[in-house]
Amino acid sequence: MTEEQDEGISLSRRDVFVGALGAGVTLAGAAGVAALNENSQIDSVSSDSTSDPDVVIIGAGFSGITAARELRRYGYKVVILEARNRLGGRTFTNEFEGKSVDFGGTWVHWLQPYIWAEIGRYGVELEETHGATATDVILLDYDGKRHELNFLSIFEEFNAAAEKFFDNKAYLTLPRPAEPFVDTDWMEEDRVAAKEKIQSSSDNPIIQALVETLYGLYGASELSNVSWIHLMRWYALSGYNITNMNDITARFKIKGGTRNLLDRMAEDTNADIRIGTAVSSVEQDSNNVTITTESGDKLTCKAAICTVPLNVLQDVKFSPTLNTQKLAAAKEGHAGTATKVHIRLDKEYSNFSAWSPGGDTPLNFVLWEGVEDGKTSLIAFGPSPETLNVNDIEAVEAAMKKFIPDAKVSACYGYDWNLDPYSKGVWCVYRPGQSRFLEQLQKPEGRVHFSSADWASGWVGSIDGAIEQGIVNASALHEQLTNA
Numbered sequence: 001m002t003e004e005q006d007e008g009i010s011l012s013r014r015d016v017f018v019g020a021l022g023a024g025v026t027l028a029g030a031a032g033v034a035a036l037n038e039n040s041q042i043d044s045v046s047s048d049s050t051s052d053p054d055v056v057i058i059g060a061g062f063s064g065i066t067a068a069r070e071l072r073r074y075g076y077k078v079v080i081l082e083a084r085n086r087l088g089g090r091t092f093t094n095e096f097e098g099k100s101v102d103f104g105g106t107w108v109h110w111l112q113p114y115i116w117a118e119i120g121r122y123g124v125e126l127e128e129t130h131g132a133t134a135t136d137v138i139l140l141d142y143d144g145k146r147h148e149l150n151f152l153s154i155f156e157e158f159n160a161a162a163e164k165f166f167d168n169k170a171y172l173t174l175p176r177p178a179e180p181f182v183d184t185d186w187m188e189e190d191r192v193a194a195k196e197k198i199q200s201s202s203d204n205p206i207i208q209a210l211v212e213t214l215y216g217l218y219g220a221s222e223l224s225n226v227s228w229i230h231l232m233r234w235y236a237l238s239g240y241n242i243t244n245m246n247d248i249t250a251r252f253k254i255k256g257g258t259r260n261l262l263d264r265m266a267e268d269t270n271a272d273i274r275i276g277t278a279v280s281s282v283e284q285d286s287n288n289v290t291i292t293t294e295s296g297d298k299l300t301c302k303a304a305i306c307t308v309p310l311n312v313l314q315d316v317k318f319s320p321t322l323n324t325q326k327l328a329a330a331k332e333g334h335a336g337t338a339t340k341v342h343i344r345l346d347k348e349y350s351n352f353s354a355w356s357p358g359g360d361t362p363l364n365f366v367l368w369e370g371v372e373d374g375k376t377s378l379i380a381f382g383p384s385p386e387t388l389n390v391n392d393i394e395a396v397e398a399a400m401k402k403f404i405p406d407a408k409v410s411a412c413y414g415y416d417w418n419l420d421p422y423s424k425g426v427w428c429v430y431r432p433g434q435s436r437f438l439e440q441l442q443k444p445e446g447r448v449h450f451s452s453a454d455w456a457s458g459w460v461g462s463i464d465g466a467i468e469q470g471i472v473n474a475s476a477l478h479e480q481l482t483n484a
């Protein structure tokens, strides 16, 4: 994070700044995780950090934490090295206006099998974002003209257009969307940019604008940068149904925030978790892997799991060098560059959502979250940090006024994932053609395994995909060490 990002932040500096605790702080099991929870001074260090670990995991997002928990089950001694001063990676629960909110990954659903299993296992509760099902919709059309719509009256037409966007053939193209390699014909379609399919989705410009807004939100970028087939994967995983897709991506969230689940999973790892510890290089020979941190410390282990996101993979030096496909994918990077901002309006508005397809609109999707003490809470998304500084209250108010002319913003905050050196982007969205990298991104290289939501077989770019990859890679590593 840069100093610029700190201006006007109401969050604790300690939580926000990367490495603010200093390098090499070590947490272990329940005590360490609880210390992070309470924002207390963390000065107690873990139990057994003396002998070499069996496995080092790079990164303590959902993927790394899941892998660590699975490896404990197999009996391995695990160290997790996390660059930031907190757990969670691209999920980040913190306080905003006295409430725990998520600045990164948020919404989950029972049609996401891996996260749903964790929700059941740890007994966390869900709560609802009501704006996701609001009947009152405000739309800015392609000319910026404001419309007030009743969603129920246009739903059927919208539903048909959302399916037509996929040429009405999502079911035929991706009959087994969670198993991408059973039949790889779908990858042939991956030259197409999502923008190319907008016009044919509907003759009605209002409906077209709604379709472009929704897929633009999922695409987290200008749709000409986004792979059409990538969006089709999400649609197929949603049961080829736009209502499910909406509910999966924007309706149900973990009560108390994603940290409520992640911390419980982290407690179950019993791993040494060293926060504020960025890895700079990974070297391996036929017997061992040696991990070097930015401060020059070295750790030797039998095998490693790297969970760093696609957009920062090339910032870690690997020896031998990575497979050329992995390197090419990392160099291109994914397209997800959206902004997300929590907004408080200073008066009460009833449930609504606001939509805008325009690539240059600072905010293109706004969801009502609730009303309290005469104020309205919203979650909003924009296409890029270039069109909006989400911590500039005047700019956010100006963006909101396009939808609600009398809007007065009393507080706002967003975390800039694009500036953060350990993500350089938001959720993973493939550019046209990038599906061809999927197989190689998933492949281990020697004793180093690669685990990330960014190359999940199923819910790519989601918390569910991160957990899927953590489970699959821990299992593959165990098999490798068992057969070594």
Ligand SMILES: Cc1cc2nc3c(=O)[nH]c(=O)nc-3n(C[C@H](O)[C@H](O)[C@H](O)COP(=O)(O)OP(=O)(O)OC[C@H]3O[C@@H](n4cnc5c(N)ncnc54)[C@H](O)[C@@H]3O)c2cc1C
Pocket (backbone or CB within 6 Å): 058, 059, 060, 061, 062, 063, 064, 081, 082, 083, 084, 087, 088, 089, 090, 091, 103, 104, 105, 106, 107, 108, 249, 277, 278, 279, 280, 307, 308, 309, 312, 316, 339, 340, 417, 422, 423, 425, 426, 427, 428, 451, 452, 453, 454, 460, 461, 462, 463, 464, 466
């Ligand atoms: C704004 C936003 C909104 C989102 N909304 C949703 C949503 O509603 N629902 C949903 O399911 N998903 C959502 N996502 C996506 C979801 O959060 C991610 O796909 C998922 O959390 C990724 O998990 P991961 O463990 O694969 O990667 P990450 O969470 O990115 O974890 C990787 C970890 O590696 C660490 N790391 C990186 N480089 C180094 C290094 N050199 N040394 C040591 N550590 C390093 C990072 O700090 C990080 O902790 C959203 C993401 C964002 C940003």
